[in-house]
Amino acid sequence: MTDYQPSSIIHPRPYRAGWIHFTNVAPILDPLVLPEGVTAITGVPTQMNEALLSGAVDIANISAVEFIRHADILAALPDFSVAVLGPVYSVNLFHTCELPDMKRIALTSQSAMSVALLEVLLREWGLSPVLERAEGEAEELLARGFDGVLRIGDSALREWYGVVGPFTDETIVPEIPQTGRGIIVTDLAEEWFKVTGRPFVFAVWAYRKDNPPPPELLSAMRAARRYGIGHLAEVSRRHALKLGLPEDVVQHYLWNFRYHLEEADRQALNLFADRAVPGHAELCFGPCE
Numbered sequence: 640m641t642d643y644q645p646s647s648i649i650h651p652r653p654y655r656a657g658w659i660h661f662t663n664v665a666p667i668l669d670p671l672v673l674p675e676g677v678t679a680i681t682g683v684p685t686q687m688n689e690a691l692l693s694g695a696v697d698i699a700n701i702s703a704v705e706f707i708r709h710a711d712i713l714a715a716l717p718d719f720s721v722a723v724l725g726p727v728y729s730v731n732l733f734h735t736c737e738l739p740d741m742k743r744i745a746l747t748s749q750s751a752m753s754v755a756l757l758e759v760l761l762r763e764w765g766l767s768p769v770l771e772r773a774e775g776e777a778e779e780l781l782a783r784g785f786d787g788v789l790r791i792g793d794s795a796l797r798e799w800y801g802v803v804g805p806f807t808d809e810t811i812v813p814e815i816p817q818t819g820r821g822i823i824v825t826d827l828a829e830e831w832f833k834v835t836g837r838p839f840v841f842a843v844w845a846y847r848k849d850n851p852p853p854p855e856l857l858s859a860m861r862a863a864r865r866y867g868i869g870h871l872a873e874v875s876r877r878h879a880l881k882l883g884l885p886e887d888v889v890q891h892y893l894w895n896f897r898y899h900l901e902e903a904d905r906q907a908l909n910l911f912a913d914r915a916v917p918g919h920a921e922l923c924f925g926p927c928e
């Protein structure tokens with residue numbers, strides 16, 4: 640595949656990036672050296688979604704559902720994604736009763752994509768529990784009377800391991816347990832896979848169609864990703880220390896991601912778009928008019 644290079648344009652001011660800096664983007668963002676004329680801020684998904692839509696930044700890795708909702712004005716880089724085929728380990732519904740018995744679910748205010756995915760899955764399962772925003776640790780919210788708690792990102796990964804770990808030598812990777820200490824962990828990407836057999840795209844790198852990134856930023860991002868994927872053990876070691884998790888768990892978490900928005904990912908994103916945002920504008924993977 641030839642690298643996509645939008646035509647060179649002169650930017651009147653620094654080009655501003657907004658990065659969701661969860662561990663799952665570390666293989667791209669840790670090695671990234673921003674070219675001259677590009678600045679970056681970081682935040683959680685809902686903050687970066689808002690920053691892109693309000694014009695506070697020019698490009699951001701955002702919740703893919705926000706790209707779908709605003710497909711009339713936004714384009715996505717054609718070769719960058721945070722996606723998986725099967726479990727993701729960090730987009731989790733923690734629950735104490737079986738799914739059909741859930742009456743109240745606490746949602747995280749950090750996320751747009753996992754909430755949209757949960758809504759699609761609930762329709763699929765024929766369930767309609769009450770959904771409420773509530774912050775805090777999953778276990779604490781379960782103790783406060785929620786039947787389910789949706790969590791994403793590094794804290795969800797840590798809480799997942801807290802429930803299902805520590806692993807023994809006998810734990811076979813595809814059979815990683817999903818329960819422990821009276822808590823069931825339902826991995827929403829795995830549920831999507833069970834229903835569709837497709838990958839799930841959590842994030843794309845989106846920008847306004849009339850304001851594409853300078854080619855130097857794309858080259859730097861591609862070089863960073865090549866380095867990060869090529870040095871995954873090193874990236875995993877650093878983040879395992881930060882997260883307080885075993886290195887092999889973080890490495891398994893990271894090598895599981897699909898970062899290139901391949902054709903199968905795009906098709907799956909379109910399938911999700913039709914289910915989650917009926918009537919959405921056509922998705923454009925840059926360059927777009």
Ligand SMILES: C=C(O[C@@H]1C=C(C(=O)O)C=C[C@H]1O)C(=O)O
Nearest residue numbers: 684702729750751752753792841
């Ligand atoms: C897989 C994840 O994907 C992230 C989840 C998002 C969301 O829920 O809105 C947005 C961007 C993704 O990078 C995660 O955070 O664990």
